[in-house]
Amino acid sequence: MTALTTEEGDILQDLAALGYAVDSLSSLRMSGVNYRDAVPVLLEHLRKVQDTKVKGEVVRALSVPWARPAATPVLIDEFRHAEDATGLGLRWTVGNALEVVWDDAFYDELVELASDTSFGRAREMIVLGLTRSKNAAADAVLVELMDDSDVGGHAVKALAKIAAKRSVSADARPGLERKLADGRAWVRAGARRALAVCA
Template sequence: MIMDANTIKDELKKVGISINDIYDLVNTKESYPLAIPVLLDLLQKGIEDVKIKEGIIRALAVKEAIGKASPILIEEYHKIAKDKMMLRWAIGNTIYVTITENDVDSILQIVQDDENGMSRQMFVLALGKVKSEKAEDILIKLLDDEELTPHALEALGRLKSKKAKSKIEILTKHPKSLIKKEAEKALKKIG
């Protein structure tokens, strides 16, 4: 089966959802729980068109996909070439919405691999939404990775990480204003 915009429209129509374009789902305020299994199935069947694939990934960034989408998205992340940075980043952005405690180990592998570059940013932020000592320890280490420092600071602030406090205090004197600002915000949240 060739995966194109019409295939997606036809598959969604079978569950009573009418769209002109996958981005209709991305941009709607309506919930669409019946679309989630269809979108996950289509993603697993393999879509060559990057714009359509990104639309499906972004359409899965809804609470109805929590506990369903992350394992499939993480699998997809590993299949996508490392030079497709924005598509991989979009997966992290969706994981930020769909993360559960069960996803932590898979995400830790992604964020610790430097070769994944800036596509790791939203995965790092997502770790701040889950209570995990392992994740907290990795986030503290990621404070040394300038590509991820602001994201790690935000995640640690959200976790109210007492363990990271002394390292964050040092970052309030960082020469980069973004890092300094995020360190100050994180410290306020930690208290």
């Protein structure tokens, strides 16, 4: 077993005080236990942790439905300020967590992150999070994002997911038809599914 860092050890000590005696943050996440009362402790440590690996493990531990809504604004802030040169490390992990804890109370901030091209592919899962939104404008955001070179495929995937539940706006049709020629099979398949129920 990998030796614990001081930071992870401190977090595990605080979790043990709540009754969660685990040997790692990963073990907590995989335990199948609803650890809602541990969310404030995890959020407190997330703000303080310096080690990128440990920070990623805290974020993964917060990637659970019961961390909503408390975790959502903290994770939005983490996404904005994450140190991640590639956009496929910590920031992507935070984006993945935001998909899980999507909360329409923060709709404008989440759409702002999804639409900010400076964040590159780190936005992929936030774009998928739009499928959780009850906001009527979410479809229009996805239509616009279909032409984004970094997250266009995920916008199509999101529209296909929406299509499984209801019809998709007719505004999506031109973009979806263009995606039928995409080089990625999963994008083409998503476009076909969405077009099948396009109004």
